[in-house]
Amino acid sequence: MASIAGKKSALTWAVHISVALLVLLWLFPTIGLFVSSFRTADQISSSGWWAALFPAEQNEVYRAADPDDNRVADGDMFVVKGNIFEGDPRDIRSWGVSSRNVSAYQPGDTAEMKDGESVTLQADGSYVWRGNDKQLSGRGQRIFITATVPPEFTLGNYTTILFSGSGQDNMAKAFFNTLTVTIPATIIPIVVAAFAAYALAWMEFPGRALLIAAVVGFLVVPLQLALIPLLRLHLGIGIGKGYLGVWLAHTAFGMPLAVYLLRNYMVGLPRDIIENAKVDGATDFQIFTRIILPLSFPALASFAIFQFLWTWNDLLVAKVFLIDATGSTTVMTNQIVELLGTRGGNWEILATAAFVSIAVPLAVFFAMQRYLVRGLLAGSVK
Known part of the structure; x- marks a missing residue:
């Protein structure tokens, strides 16, 4: 039922x-x-x-004006008057003069310190700082406030990330470096794998079954197992560490999945179309370019999504094949790691850098996701 x-x-x-x-x-x-x-x-x-989207309470630190330039004599003492808010005022809930107790006083209260020094803070941010000649010298008195702050949004984080800094602090440079790595590293394996998949699917030659089995076996080879031998090979033939090396590395690591996925899709295409084309005198290259490739677009797009996302988000291969102390070839994943080291407390910068990093993969995925399932299910049923 x-x-x-x-x-x-x-x-x-x-x-x-x-x-x-x-x-x-x-x-x-x-x-x-x-x-x-x-x-x-x-x-x-x-x-x-x-x-x-809602007002929130937060702690802020301000300083009184420079006493050397703003103090006024008041009998045996000196006084500095002013307002801690240079921009928009805050709704002060409490305040203090020590980081150990930032909420010791209410607006209008007077904080009594040693030797007659005192600070009075009003709700609108105006203050009176009183003390002797020694106390009112040097830097201004710190004033900690707990205030209700309205919602605030800024584009300054993106300006800092994309348009400021140089070398290893320039996220815009890292963004274009990542595109330079990702686009060729996505196109090259697709082109090579498409030819190989057609041969394994529709061309008869000795050892084809062994090649298909080898492709399936390469799918389970760990990436870390091949890094050092591949790097030694690159150094031995003179490629070294650069864009060419990282393109070839991503191509090698992505090729087994590409061949496996495309071959399974091409095998499921109607045999009558290929046979009729051969009867009409079409060569294998013409069949591949004019019939197989257009019909295989869902599988090509499916692998392109995987390869693009994997290459864009890669850190390990970039660390091995793109080591550059000057930052001229630094990719975004490595740039975010650098920001974690140099700006570990600047959460707004890290959040902005992380979102810039995922914006392009999101756009690629949503633009091509309708082909993803069709390509993955290719060859699963007859």
Whole structure:
């Protein structure tokens, strides 16, 4: 009775719910990264991305004006007056003069310090700092406030990432370096694998079955196992560490999957089309370019998605084949690692850099995802 027409089985509902949960698990971090990339460092540290549209309390540090230029005599003491807010005022909830207790006082209270020194802060940010000649010298007094801050979004993070810095701090340079690596490393294996897949699918020659078995066997070879031998080969033949080396490395590592995927798809194409073309006098090259390639576009697009995403997000191969101290060939994954080391506390910069890194793969996936399932299921049924 579970398969009555018009009713979905429990398994169908379970599949739908599981897919929905997987989509949400993927979607929430992506949205969070996108929202965080437009927030300031103070807002990121004070509240989560889901609260970005609402006012939030956060701690801020200000300094009183330079006492050497702004102090005024008041009997035996000196006074410095001013306002800590140079831009938009804040709704001050509490304040303090020590990082150990940033909420010690309320607006309007006076903080009494040693030897008669004192600070009075009002709700609008105006202050009166009083002390003797020795106390009111050097840098201004630090004032910590806890204030309610309205939502704030900025494009400054993207400006910092894309248009500032040089060498290893230039994300824009790393972005174009990544494109330089990814585009050829996606096109080259597709072109080579398409010819090989056609030969394994439709051309009769001795040892074809062994070659197909070898391709399947290469699918399980760990990437790490081949890195050192391949690097030694590159150094031995003079390729060295550069774009050519990383293109050939990605081509070698992506070739087994490409040949396997394309061969399975081409085998499933109607045999009558190929035989009729041969009867009409078409050569294998003409059949391949005019018939097989157009019909195999879903499988080509499916592999292109995998290869592009894998190459774009790769760090290991780039570390091995693109070591460059000057940053002229640094890719985005390596650039983000550098930012983690040099700007580990700048979460807004890291969030922006990470979103810039995933923006292109997202665009590629959504543009070609309709071909993904068709290409993956190719050859699975007859």
